[in-house]
Amino acid sequence: MSAKESNIGQFHFFHLLKGDKLIWAVVVLLDCSPLFLSIVQVVILAYIYGNGNTLSFLLNHLAHLLIGFFLIFAVSKIPYNYFKGLSVLALPLVVILLVYTLFQGTTIDGANASRWIKIPLINKTFQTSTAAAVILMVFVARYYLK
Secondary structure, three states: OOHHHHOOOOOOHHHOOOOOHHHHHHHHHHHHHHHHHOHHHHHHHHHHHOOOOHHHHHHHHHHHHHHHHHHHHHHHOOOOHHHHHHHHHHHHHHHHHHHHHHHHOEEEOOEEEOOEEEEOOOOEEEEHHHHHHHHHHHHHHHHHHO
16 A cells, blocks of 8 residues: 555645745744743643633633634635735725824733733733734835836
8 A cells, every 4th residue: 555545535734835844843843832831831820820720721822822823724725916916905904003002001910011002802802012013014015116
């Protein structure tokens, strides 16, 4: 039996990944390293805020990692040409969000975290300058392509 015949009926996740496998490996390594490095901080947070329950903090971190991997995977399936037009549409939106953040920044645990805005439906905070940096990079790359 050949190697090709033995793989029939098996699902290989790596066939779904497009692009350089080394870049995917670096993304996984960089995303998972804080999980191992922050175990001490999770224990401290669990005893301060969670009555010693570290599992909820680890599961929350793992859920964020899985959502991030899914978003990276989904965005990698979009042809790069679409991002050129999207950057033109998103740039004014990001400027409006940055101005909104300037005047309506939230306070988090007593610290003046005016760089963040709260997303009302999911009760999470969002840093608009990060989105602005990504969209600005795509817009400038689009500009230099012309």
